[in-house]
Amino acid sequence: MYGNTHLPCLFIDLEKIRHNTRVMVQRCHDAGIAVAGVVKLLRGSPEVAQVMREAGVDWIADSRLDNLARLEDCGLPRLLLRLPSPQQAGETVRHSEISLNSEAVTLRALSAAAGRAGRTHKVIVMQDLGDLREGCYDEAETLELARLVLQLPHLELAGIGANLACYGGVAPSPQNQQRLVAIAQRIRRDLSCDCPIVSGCNSAASFMLLDGTLPAGMNQLRLGASLLMGIGLNDNPIPGLVQDTLWLEAEIIELKNKPSVPENSTALDAFGHKPVFEDYGIRSRALCALGKQDVALADLTPHDAGIRIIGGSSDHLILDLTEASKRYQVGDSIAFSLGYGGVLACMTSDYIEKVYRY
Ligand SMILES: *Cc1c(COP(=O)(O)O)cnc(C)c1O
Numbered sequence: 001m002y003g004n005t006h007l008p009c010l011f012i013d014l015e016k017i018r019h020n021t022r023v024m025v026q027r028c029h030d031a032g033i034a035v036a037g038v039v040k041l042l043r044g045s046p047e048v049a050q051v052m053r054e055a056g057v058d059w060i061a062d063s064r065l066d067n068l069a070r071l072e073d074c075g076l077p078r079l080l081l082r083l084p085s086p087q088q089a090g091e092t093v094r095h096s097e098i099s100l101n102s103e104a105v106t107l108r109a110l111s112a113a114a115g116r117a118g119r120t121h122k123v124i125v126m127q128d129l130g131d132l133r134e135g136c137y138d139e140a141e142t143l144e145l146a147r148l149v150l151q152l153p154h155l156e157l158a159g160i161g162a163n164l165a166c167y168g169g170v171a172p173s174p175q176n177q178q179r180l181v182a183i184a185q186r187i188r189r190d191l192s193c194d195c196p197i198v199s200g201c202n203s204a205a206s207f208m209l210l211d212g213t214l215p216a217g218m219n220q221l222r223l224g225a226s227l228l229m230g231i232g233l234n235d236n237p238i239p240g241l242v243q244d245t246l247w248l249e250a251e252i253i254e255l256k257n258k259p260s261v262p263e264n265s266t267a268l269d270a271f272g273h274k275p276v277f278e279d280y281g282i283r284s285r286a287l288c289a290l291g292k293q294d295v296a297l298a299d300l301t302p303h304d305a306g307i308r309i310i311g312g313s314s315d316h317l318i319l320d321l322t323e324a325s326k327r328y329q330v331g332d333s334i335a336f337s338l339g340y341g342g343v344l345a346c347m348t349s350d351y352i353e354k355v356y357r358y
Contacts, residue, residue, distance in 0.1 A: 007251040007333055008290045009353040010346040012042065014051050016245040021055035021227045023240050027209045028221055029056070036061040036079050038202070038224030041340065043067060043347045047356050049074045052227065059098070061222055068095040081222065083126070083134055089113035098122035098158055100199075102135050107148055107155065114154035122158035123149045124199055127183055129176040131168040135161075139183055146187045146195065159197025159220070160184050165204035171233055172205040174213045181217035206232035210239065225340060235340065246343055247303070248352070249333040250290035250317060258285050260310075260320075270313040284322045288334060291315035294349050299342025303335040 021037065028035045037057035042048050044067025049060050053076050061079035062068050065088060068078045072095070080099035084092040089109035092099055094117065101107055101123050114121040125145045128135030136142045142160060149157040162180050164172045177200050187195045200218040203226035208214045225231050230241035237243050260280040269275045271292070291314045300309060300317075308320040321328055328334070338346065346352045 005355055006353045007249055008294060008346075008351070009355050010246060010248050010338075010343070011355050011357055012045075012048070013245050013357045014047065015358065016242045017048060017228055018051045018055050020230050020241045020245065021052050021057060024206070024209075024223055024226055024238075025056040028223075031209060031212075031214060032216075032219060033209075033214070034058040034197075034220045036199070036220060036222040037076075037227060038062065038081065038222055039071075039228075040064065040067060040081065041224055041228050041343055041347070044070050046070055046074065048228070049076070057223075057227075059220075061224075065091050065095050079222070084110065090116070093117050093119055093121045096121075098124065100124050100126050100134065100161055102126045102145065104145060104148055107145065107152060111152035111154045120154055120156050122156045124159050124161040124197060125149065125157070127160055127162045127180060129162045129164060129170065129179060131164045131166060131170040133163055133167040135163065139186075142183060143187060143190065146193075147191055150191060150193055157187075157193055157195055159195050159199060160187065161197070161199030161220070161222075162201065164201050165233060166202070172201040172208060174208070174215060177201070177205070177208070177218050178215045181215050184217065203227075203231065203238075204233040206238045207236075229340065229343070231340075244337065246338060248290075248295070248300070248336045248338055248342070248346055250288040250336070252286045252328060252330050252332050252334065253289050254287040255321070255328065255330050256285060257282050259283075275311075280320075280322075283320050284324075285310070286319045286321050286328065286334070288317040288319060289315070290317045294351055295338070295342050295345040299339040299345065300336040301338075303337060307334065 035057045036059035037052035038061045040062045044062045059079045060076045063082040077097040080096040086106050086109040090113045093114045126135035127142045128137045149155045184198045198218050199220040206226045230243040232238045261277040293314045304325050306323040306325045310318045
């Protein structure tokens, strides 16, 4: 059925990602907001970056320099999302045009590296709005860093930004977005500078685009999960977008009727846990060639709603097919949708093939 495709395989539907990107870019541009298309979930895939560019994103963004290095020819300015370390200053100015920052020592290193490379590097200074990941917690420090960027010879102050809903579970709100806009205005006034970009949030702010609650002056969103999976805050589906953009298929290698409770279970499982069992009687059980080494089992949801994931080990996934919607055979493939972490794991596993659907 799949020609030369080896299973397990992650399928990536580029037309669905194109649809999601077009819809979100339209909504953002209508609201005066530029879009940084974030490709880190798909390991900086050049194919996906090209689709995003064609669908109208203004920047391409990734958290890792290794990924951005592969996107040199993507035709868009590259934004580094994870704060660079001082040691990475040279690579940062080589592989990105703009980066998010919150440390003076790194800014000095970036300016020096940009000078050596004969370039100007753009900087977005990060403000922590309470989610407690990156950014200056005090506005005064954000202002000081903006001042430092203006003083350093090879840096340009592109703007300020904030991230939310990644660590602390703090949702974007009209209040925290307005606070960021106000800080940008204070920087423009007190430091007599442009500070053009106000980069408010990630896909978690998608719902605010629809209900019109993003404040004027917030003019950039960094969007990954919404474009790639159609999801926003709390992984909720975003209206008008599709969610079935990515799926994993694995092959059945054994199919037999067996009891649901082992005989004389006294030992620990392969991962050192004491297994527990419920007696459902004799079941139709399938072994798939996929395991915890590839992806956390909790991140998998079978497309066939009648299939239940029973468990697994490093290299095996055990399914209950007794109530499946059709009769399966050894050699058949079983399809699964994935959570964000599941896609990430598949992308970074050498054992999982990746195939693009056009
Ligand atoms: C990953 C990331 C994003 C994109 O987040 P999504 O939820 O995938 O839209 C935006 N900004 C920063 C700083 C990030 O690290």
